[in-house]
Amino acid sequence: MRVALFVPCYIDQLYPRVAMATLDLLEQLGVDVEFPAAQTCCGQPMLNSGCDTDALPLAERFVEIFSGYDAIVCPSGSCVSMVKNHYDHLLHENANYDTLRTQIFELCEFLVDVLKIDSLPVKFPYKVGLHSSCHGLRELRLASDSELNAPEFNKPKQLLALLDGVEFAELKRKDECCGFGGTFAVSEEAVSCTMGRDRIADHLQAGTQVLTAGDMSCLMHLAGLIKREKQPIRVMHIAEILAGYEVPQ
Structure with missing residues (x-):
């Protein structure tokens, strides 16, 4: 292939x-x-x-x-x-x-x-908060929507669950937008930042240690807010976690 x-x-x-x-x-x-x-x-x-x-x-x-x-x-x-x-x-x-x-x-x-991988030789002893980005969720169907009465699935979570020692943070609003939205974050800065802070607050209450997603654009937005407000959450793209990369300090 x-x-x-x-x-x-x-x-x-x-x-x-x-x-x-x-x-x-x-x-x-x-x-x-x-x-x-x-x-x-x-x-x-x-x-x-x-x-x-x-x-x-x-x-x-x-x-x-x-x-x-x-x-x-x-x-x-x-x-x-x-x-x-x-x-x-x-x-x-x-x-x-x-x-x-x-x-x-x-x-x-x-x-x-x-x-169709079913194993990964990676240890990741952290509580992971998984952000479902809008495009992946709504347009690519990488996970099920919480508002639908249908069987649940989540492909990124399925992969993370293969890792040794991983624990998942339970979010109150697991598929809510982070507020980035590309040029929206520039044209509607205040709304964008408020939405981002809401997502971070949900991760904080859930005890997230490492926040991850499949879209670095969402993580860039959230990481900026986390850094500015000195919150105790690390941010990693899911590829970094699955490849066995170390958590940034």
Whole structure:
């Protein structure tokens, strides 16, 4: 299986350890990973701001670069959802896109649904608070919605449960938005920060030691608030935890 690693812009520029953890994890699991060096932004910031004409060449470029792989794996639910769910009206006449949209996976989705892993040789003796980011939850269906009367599932939690010594923090509102929302955090700063503080308060009452998620954008927002307010919570992307990386001090 030819697997391409897609690294989002903000991870590449600000959190390269997350990209390395994703690569390390996949290689530990026996996956032969390729990194297409020509990759660029997927166009999500432009499309979210209504700038379709600016997003179009990036979408076309993405399909050109990543076509031909058996799978594309990305440590970001929002970027995966952008390609899978929001390229459609831009590339509705692109035959290669029809194939590619079925081959791109968020990291946890790939591990659970494609590799079907059932063990990980990692010790993680911490109480973990799992944040379900909106794109992963609502658009990729990585977990069940708490408001639905349906069987519960949670793919990131399923993976974390494989770790030796892990304990889960029980949140009161387990799938509430963190308030980041990309450009929303800039245009509606006060609302965004209030929502973030609400999520942190829920983790504090639950005794979270390490806060994790599949989207570094959400964690970036929450980590900024945690650092400024000197709260006793560490923040790690789920790829870092699953790859056996140490908790940052």
